[in-house]
Amino acid sequence: MALLILRVVFICVAAGIATLMLRIPWEGPPYTPYLVIFGTVLLSLGVIAIDIFTPRKRIEVISAIYFGLLVGVLLTYVLWIALAPLIPDSPYATPFQLLMAAILCYGCTSLLLQTKDDFRFVIPYVEFARDLKGLRPIVMDTSAIIDGRLADLADTNIIESQLVMPGFVLAELQAIADSNDRLRRARGRRGLDILNRLRTHPKLEFQIYDRDLPEFAGQPVDMKLVILAKHLEGKLITGDFNLNKVAKVHNVPVINLNEVAAALRPQFLPGETFEVRIVKAGEGPEQGIGYLDDGTMVVVEGGRHRINATLQVVVTSTLQTQAGRMLFAKVDENGVRVS
DSSP states (O other): OHHHHHHHHHHHHHHHHHHHHTTSOOOSOTTHHHHHHHHHHHHHHHHHHHHHHOOOOOHHHHHHHHHHHHHHHHHHHHHHHHHGGGSOSOTTHHHHHHHHHHHHHHHHHHHHHHTTTTOOOOOHHHHHHHHHHTOOOEEEOHHHHHHOHHHHHHHTTOOOSOEEEEHHHHHHHHHHHTOSSHHHHHHHHHHHHHHHHHHTOTTOOEEEEOOOOGGGTTOOHHHHHHHHHHHTTOEEEEOOHHHHHHHHHTTOOEEEHHHHHHHTSOOOOTTOEEEEEEEEEOSSTTEEEEEOTTOOEEEEETOTTOTTOEEEEEEEEEEEETTEEEEEEEEOGGGOOOO
């Protein structure tokens, strides 16, 4: 509502300025004043259209442009004061001043746009609110993208931080997609599909970071990820066990997709009952194997000869391993049902 009111007021102000311009004696056809009013209102509508069709405005880009123009104008003013006594009065003085202003404004704006990730020209209370919420960028690695669970996690709207895709990870993903090995090629193409899904997600802030830091020289991909996460003061998200350990050694926060999946699995305590479908025989003489919906393996004592049956089982114990959690159960004879 506030934006709607602002846009209506902006159109009214533009129309008012156009009516003030009618006081100027215009030369030309009699319909020239109407063209002035129509053109002014049309210009204001164009500005509003640009504003509407660019909803995701990045504060660091806007602030970099603002401060670049501001610094360029100030430098032009200071230099012109210094150079004015040395430049004789001539019709070329004003064009020279405008050219100097254009060069300085362009140079300052270009510099700030290229280094916007190293400097934060933002209003203090905005930066304070960002720190208060704890929103830190999340740097993705190849395994997290190919895994696919990150995209499913993003669909739950639980991710509020900016997702950062390093340029060297994108290059690695493209190399996997172009591999001669059929399996690697399929994994790479799947990763690119997941990446495009994340990039076009309407509620995610996605950025491709393609700058090369001096610290990257001679470093493997895993160390580049750790260095970039420390540089951005962000977190790593990965499914790679080794990268997880390396990041923790360097005190970089890590979101491990496997740990997240394990934490979200349903917890079963000894004595609880549930239904599971036996899909194959186990290693023991009477053991059958079933799986829960989340992939947790269930070893059922007494289920070897009931393959393809859905049984009511009672949990006897649980085992947590690095690969995940296993449940051990026995058949609840009072709750057996064959599907």
